[in-house]
Amino acid sequence: MAPSPDPVLRASGLHKTYRGGMLSRGGAVRAVAGVDLELRAGETLGIVGESGCGKSTLARMLVGLERPDQGEVTFRGRPFFTRGGVPRDIRRRVQMVFQDPLTSLNPRMTVHDIVAEPLRVHRLSPNARAMRERVGELLTLVGLSPDRMGRFPYEFSGGQRQRIGIARALATEPDVIVCDEPVSALDMSVQAQVVNLFAELQRELGVALVFIAHDLAVVRHVSHRVGVMYLGRLAELGPAAEVYGAPAHPYTMALLSAAPVPKPGLRGRSRIMLAGDPPSPVAPPPGCRFHTRCWKATDRCGEVEPALEAVGEHFAACHYATR
Amino acid sequence: MSEPPVLEIRDLRVTFTAHGREIPAVRGVDLTIERGQTLALLGESGSGKSVTAKAVMGLLDQPNADVRCATARLGGRDLLAMSEEERRALRGSEMTLVFQDALSALNPVLSIGHQIGELYRVHRGLSRKEARARSIEMLSLVGIPAADKRIDDYPHQFSGGMRQRILVAMAVALEPDLIIADEPTTALDVTVQAQILELIDRLRRELGTAVLLITHDLGVAAEVSDRVAVMYAGRIVESGEVAELYERPGHPYTEALLAAIPDLDSPASSLRAIPGAPPNPASVPPGCSFAPRCERASELCTTTRPALLEIGSGRYAACHHSEEMLDGALA
Numbered sequence: 001m002a003p004s005p006d007p008v009l010r011a012s013g014l015h016k017t018y019r020g021g022m023l024s025r026g027g028a029v030r031a032v033a034g035v036d037l038e039l040r041a042g043e044t045l046g047i048v049g050e051s052g053c054g055k056s057t058l059a060r061m062l063v064g065l066e067r068p069d070q071g072e073v074t075f076r077g078r079p080f081f082t083r084g085g086v087p088r089d090i091r092r093r094v095q096m097v098f099q100d101p102l103t104s105l106n107p108r109m110t111v112h113d114i115v116a117e118p119l120r121v122h123r124l125s126p127n128a129r130a131m132r133e134r135v136g137e138l139l140t141l142v143g144l145s146p147d148r149m150g151r152f153p154y155e156f157s158g159g160q161r162q163r164i165g166i167a168r169a170l171a172t173e174p175d176v177i178v179c180d181e182p183v184s185a186l187d188m189s190v191q192a193q194v195v196n197l198f199a200e201l202q203r204e205l206g207v208a209l210v211f212i213a214h215d216l217a218v219v220r221h222v223s224h225r226v227g228v229m230y231l232g233r234l235a236e237l238g239p240a241a242e243v244y245g246a247p248a249h250p251y252t253m254a255l256l257s258a259a260p261v262p263k264p265g266l267r268g269r270s271r272i273m274l275a276g277d278p279p280s281p282v283a284p285p286p287g288c289r290f291h292t293r294c295w296k297a298t299d300r301c302g303e304v305e306p307a308l309e310a311v312g313e314h315f316a317a318c319h320y321a322t323r
Numbered sequence: 324m325s326e327p328p329v330l331e332i333r334d335l336r337v338t339f340t341a342h343g344r345e346i347p348a349v350r351g352v353d354l355t356i357e358r359g360q361t362l363a364l365l366g367e368s369g370s371g372k373s374v375t376a377k378a379v380m381g382l383l384d385q386p387n388a389d390v391r392c393a394t395a396r397l398g399g400r401d402l403l404a405m406s407e408e409e410r411r412a413l414r415g416s417e418m419t420l421v422f423q424d425a426l427s428a429l430n431p432v433l434s435i436g437h438q439i440g441e442l443y444r445v446h447r448g449l450s451r452k453e454a455r456a457r458s459i460e461m462l463s464l465v466g467i468p469a470a471d472k473r474i475d476d477y478p479h480q481f482s483g484g485m486r487q488r489i490l491v492a493m494a495v496a497l498e499p500d501l502i503i504a505d506e507p508t509t510a511l512d513v514t515v516q517a518q519i520l521e522l523i524d525r526l527r528r529e530l531g532t533a534v535l536l537i538t539h540d541l542g543v544a545a546e547v548s549d550r551v552a553v554m555y556a557g558r559i560v561e562s563g564e565v566a567e568l569y570e571r572p573g574h575p576y577t578e579a580l581l582a583a584i585p586d587l588d589s590p591a592s593s594l595r596a597i598p599g600a601p602p603n604p605a606s607v608p609p610g611c612s613f614a615p616r617c618e619r620a621s622e623l624c625t626t627t628r629p630a631l632l633e634i635g636s637g638r639y640a641a642c643h644h645s646e647e648m649l650d651g652a653l654a
Contacts, residue, residue: 050512157600187367188539189616192583192596199593214513221585221594244587258517260542262584264566267546273521274514277482 007038008175008208009062009094013071016057029281031057032068033232036308039176044202044209046223046240048216048255052281054232055212059180062210063096075176092122095169099181101161105153111164112149115139118171138167142197159190166197170205178210183218195222216259220244228252231281231289238314248316251290288318296320329500329533330356330379330418333394337371337378340387346605348374350557353631354535356501361527361534363544363565366554367601372537375554376503379535380420381410398500416446419494421523423506425486429478435462435489436474442496461492465522484515488522495526502527505537520547541584545569550637553577556602556612559631563638573640573649575617611642619644 016032032054039045049055060066062073064086073080075090095118098104105114115135118124125131136146142163153161162182169177179198183191195218202209213219219226220240227237228251236249247253257272274293279285285292291301300319308317337349349371356362366372377383378390381402395402397418402410414420422428430438439461440454449457455474462470465488478486487507494502504523508516524547527534538544544551545565552562553576561574572578582595599616602608608615614624623643631641634649642648 050514159600187601188541189367189580189583189597190600192585192594193598195585196593196596216513217585217587220587255513256587258514259587260516260520260540260546261587262541262545262569262581264545264569271517273517277484277515278512 006041008041008076009039009210010037010074010077011058011062011071012036012074014058014061014068014073015070016054016061016066016068027282030232030284031281032061033284034071035229035232035234037227037234037237039208039210041175041208042202042206043224044198044211044222046219046226047210047212047229048214048219048226049229050214050255050278052231052278053229054281055229056180058229059096059178059210059212062176063094063178064091065096088122092118092172093174094176094178095172095174097162097165097169097177097179097182100185101158101165102153104165105161107153110150110152111135111139111144111156114153114164115149115167115171118168122172124172134171135167138170139164141170141201142167143193157190158186159193162186162194163197166194166201170201170207173205174207176208176210178212180212181214182211184213184215191218198222216244216256228255231278231284233289234308234315234317235290236314236316237308238316242312242314246312246322248311248314248321249290249318250294250296250320252316253322254293290318326358327396327399328355328357329360329398330354330535331394331396332379332392334392335375335378335395336389336391337374337383338389340389344605347607348557348604349378350607352554352557352559354379354552356533356535358500358533359527359531360550361524361536361548363536363538363548363551364554365538365541365544365551367539369556369601369604370554371557371604372539372554373505376420376505376535376537380414380418380503382414382420412446415442415499416497417499418501418503419497419499421487421490421494421502421504421507423509425483425490425510426478428490429486431478434475434477435481439489439493439496442493446497457496461496462489464495464526465489465492466518467492483511484518487511487515487519491519491522491526495530495532498530499532501533501535503535503537506539507536508543509538509540516543523547541569541580553580556607557604558612558641559639560613560642561638561640562631563635563640567635567638571649573634573638573645574613574642575619575644575648576613578648579616579618619648 014032014035018029047055061068064080067081080086112135115138116131119131125134135149139146144163183194211222223240226240226243228235230251235251236243254272254274287302287304288306291297306317306319308315311321332354335349335352339346339348352375364372383390436455436458439458443449443454443457459470459474508519548565551565551568552559555576561577579597583597597616610625610628614620629641629643631639634640634645
C-alpha cells in the first residue's frame with residue numbers, strides 16, 4: 001500500500017530534558033531538543049542514530065509514554081497530552097514494540113494473558129471466549145501457533161518472543177506502531193523473519209510504522225522515509241532512497257561510510273573516519289551539534305545552529321549541506 | 324611455511340554441566356592462525372564462539388566446565404603440557420583478550436595508569452616509574468589525547484570508545500603473539516566501531532600480531548579479517564579466505580546468512596529469512612545441526628553428520644551438498 005499524504009501522527013517542536021536527581025552533578029540531559037516530524041498513514045518512517053541521540057526518548061513521546069517539556073504530538077490533528085493524560089482512544093490507536101522481548105513481556109503471565117491485556121483494558125472483547133479467539137487470530141497473524149497461548153514467555157525463542165510483543169501491539173488495531181530497536185536483540189538469522197513480518201503486516205493492515213534502529217541497512221530496508229538523529233535533533237530527513245543515495249548532511253555521510261559492509265571486495269574504499277565520540281547530551285556543543293567532529297565545519301557552525309531546511313527532495317540541518 | 328602458526332588448536336571440546344545435564348557448547352573445533360593474520364570466528368549467540376575464545380585463553384577453569392583438546396600450541400609451545408603457572412605467565416603477555424564490555428573488564432577503583440602499568444610490573448618486572456612511562460606511550464599509541472594527563476583517570480571518566488581503546492592498549496602492551504578480540508565493537512556506535520576496527524588492524528600490521536576476532540556481524544568480519552570460520556551449534560561449518568567465502572559460500576548456513584541481511588546499496592522487497600531458530604546447545608539434532616532449517620537438506624543430512632572437508636584450496640565446509648553449491652555458483 002502506498003503511503004497517503006495526510007499525517008496520522010505529527011510531532012512539533014518536541015523537547016525533553018531529564019533533570020538529574022540528588023546524585024547527579026552533571027546537570028540536565030537534553031535528550032530531545034526540538035524535533036518536528038510527520039508520519040503519514042501506511043508509511044514506515046525509519047529513525048537512525050547512535051546511542052544517546054535521543055531516538056528512544058522520541059519513541060516514548062510519540063506513543064505518549066513520556067510527556068514532552070515543550071512541543072506537542074497530535075494524532076489525526078488531536079493533541080496527545082491533555083490535562084487528563086493521553087486520551088484512551090488515542091492510546092489504543094498508537095502502540096509500541098520494545099527492544100528486548102524478554103524484559104517487555106511479564107514472565108509470570110501466559111502468552112494469552114499478555115496478548116489479551118490490551119483487549120481487556122480497552123474492552124474490545126465481549127467475553128472470554130471471544131477474547132481467546134481474538135488472541136488466537138493475533139498469534140496466527142504474527143506466525144505463532146495458537147496452541148501455544150497457554151505457555152510462558154521463557155518457553156519461546158527470541159524471535160518468537162518479539163512476535164508475541166508484536167501481537168500485543170496489534171491487538172487494539174492500531175493505526176501507528178512505534179518500534180524501538182525491534183530487531184537488534186535478535187540473532188542475525190532470525191532478524192530477517194521479523195523484518196519481513198513488519199513489511200507483511202503493513203501491506204495487509206496498512207498500519208503506519210515508526211522504526212527506530214541503529215542498523216542502517218535494516219532501516220533502509222524497511223523505511224519509506226528516514227530521519228537521521230544526532231544529539232537530540234534531526235540532522236537529515238527525507239525519502240530513504242534520497243537520504244541513503246544522496247546524503248546532504250556530513251553526519252549522514254560519515255554514518256553511511258562507517259557502517260561495515262559484508263562485502264570483502266569493498267574493503268579498500270575510502271571512508272570518512274570521524275574523530276572521537278559523540279559529545280555528551282548533558283552539554284551539547286553550541287551552534288551545530290555536529291561541528292566538533294565535522295570536517296566541513298567553519299566558525300559559523302560553532303555559533304549559528306542550522307535549521308532543518310529543504311535540500312532537493314529532502315531536509316538537512318547543515319549550513320554547508322551538499323545540494 | 325617454516326614458521327609454526329601462532330595458534331594451533333585441534334579438536335577442542337567444551338562441555339558444561341548444569342542441573343545434572345551435560346551441555347556440549349563446543350564440539351570439536353580446529354583453529355589455525357598464522358602470524359600477522361586475522362581470523363574471524365563468526366557465529367550467532369549460543370554457537371560457542373565466545374566459549375572457544377575463553378577455552379583458548381584457559382579461562383574456563385571452573386568446576387562445571389570440562390575442556391578437552393587434542394592439540395593446543397601457541398607459537399610452537401605446547402599449552403597442554405604446561406603447568407597452570409606457566410599458562411598464567413603467557414596470559415597477558417603472549418596472548419591477550421579484548422572483552423566486549425570495557426566498563427566491566429576494567430577495574431573501576433583503580434586508575435588506568437595503575438591497570439596498564441600492572442602488566443609491565445608483573446610480566447616485565449619494571450619499576451613503577453618505568454611502567455608509568457610505558458603506559459603513557461601505549462595510551463598515545465591507541466589514540467587517547469593528552470595521555471600524560473589522563474593516565475591517572477578512572478575508567479568511568481572515559482567514554483565507551485575511549486575505554487575500548489584502553490582495553491586494546493592493554494592487549495597490545497606486551498606485544499603478544501595473539502590477540503583474541505571477543506566482540507570488541509558490539510557495544511559501540513557505528514562511527515566509533517570503525518575507529519576501533521581500524522586501530523586493531525593498524526596494530527596488527529605494525530606489530531605483526533595474529534588476531535582472533537569473535538563476532539556475530541558479517542560486516543565487521545568482512546572489513547578486517549583474512550580468513551573466516553563460521554560456527555553453528557558448537558562446530559565450525561565452513562572456513563576459508565574472506566573474499567572467497569562471501570562470494571561463493573560452501574555451506575548453506577553461510578549462504579542463508581548472507582541472503583538474510585539487508586544490503587545497503589540495493590534494498591530488495593523481501594529478505595530471504597532463515598526459518599526457525601538456532602538449536603538449543605543442550606539438544607542439538609542428530610545429523611547436520613543446520614538440517615532442520617536448511618533448504619537443501621536431504622534425508623542423508625538428518626541422519627549423518629557431515630565432516631569438515633576440504634572443498635578447495637584452503638577452504639573447508641561441513642555439508643553433504645557443498646559441491647553442488649559451488650558448482651551451482653560457477654554455472
